[in-house]
Amino acid sequence: MAEVVTTRREGAIFEVTLDRPKANAIDAKTSRLMGETFKAFRDDPELRVAILKTAGDEFFCAGWDLTAAAAGEPANADFGVGGFGGLQGLRDLNKPVIACINGMTVGGGFELALSCDLIYASDHSSFALPEIRAGQLADAASVKLPKRIPFHIALDLLYTGRWMTAAEAHRWGLVNEVLPREKLEDRVWEIGGLLASGPPLVFAAIKETVRVAEPLSYQDALNRVNRRQLATVDILYGSEDRLEGARAFAEKRAPVWRGR
Incomplete structure (x- = not known):
């Protein structure tokens, strides 16, 4: 069985890849693993910048694993040292983290992207917070999103659960750049190299x-x-x-x- 979380280290750059077919959804066990992975990045003085990416072209991340939820995993499960996805609650992470988004970025996956410092997306990516349709609160997004983009646009996304294209996300300043998928990773590594060479x-x-x-x-x-x-x-x-x-x-x- 393939590893759920893999890492690649090149100089001062640390790439973290989540690979949970088919939607890269995150259960508590995976979240704890991601938290330990980013904690190791935080505590390694030789590493200066992290890149978060996921496997596949359809989903960046579908958020909380509803299969695990249906099996009884509670919404307040132990998601580990970094909170959901390993980043939201990781204290003293004072190094740049870049999100490399390729595909649908949904619910907790959207919130995971919001935990990164820079967001680069492929042109076929899209974003949504569908929790409203299930009578759930997108808690982290409700706190963060109105501070990142215009208030009324944030509330529109939270209230309706509608999809937002990568182009619209870029227009509102949520995404730094939108690129063809074949150019995305090269661009993210270029930015990673720039940051890794900085102070x-x-x-x-x-x-x-x-x-x-x-x-x-x-x-x-x-x-x-x-x-x-x-x-x-x-x-x-x-x-x-x-x-x-x-x-x-x-x-x-x-x-x-x-x-x-």
Whole structure:
């Protein structure tokens, strides 16, 4: 039997592939495995960026495995250290994660994509939150989606469960780029390489600042940054990399980031 979650490591890039035919739906066991996988990525200082993709062309991810639900798996099952899909609740994941979407992205699969920092999609991909039709709440999407796209469009998707094409998702700024499927992975790896060559301490500071600032006023968030009250910002401001960036600029050369 093929492995449900496989990984590929190339330099500082870590690719995670979910492969659960035919819809890449996620049960609790798979979610726990994904959480441990992303936790290992988070804790490995040699890895700087992750790519999340799934196998097949029809589904990126159909969300929660309804077969498991029908067999008695509760909606509040133990989904592991990272929450559903391994990403939604993984604390202190201060590294970039790119979603490589090819196919239908449904319910919890849509919410999994929303847990990533960048989203690239093939032109035949589509998105939907059909929970409303089953009398269920798309909980993570109800929190995240109105903050990512115009409020009334988010509510339209949540209230109706309708399908949104990749082109529409791009128009609302939900997807970074839409590409032909044969060009998608090359483009995602190109972006992954760009990020992997960048300053890891700055990426960490960006992610923590964005996360902490979300519920705060502008001034409160800025005060925390300026007072070095965020761990990643404090590390960055006292780092060798910060000095290296200044020296490289003055010497008109490419910086060498060491993550310290």
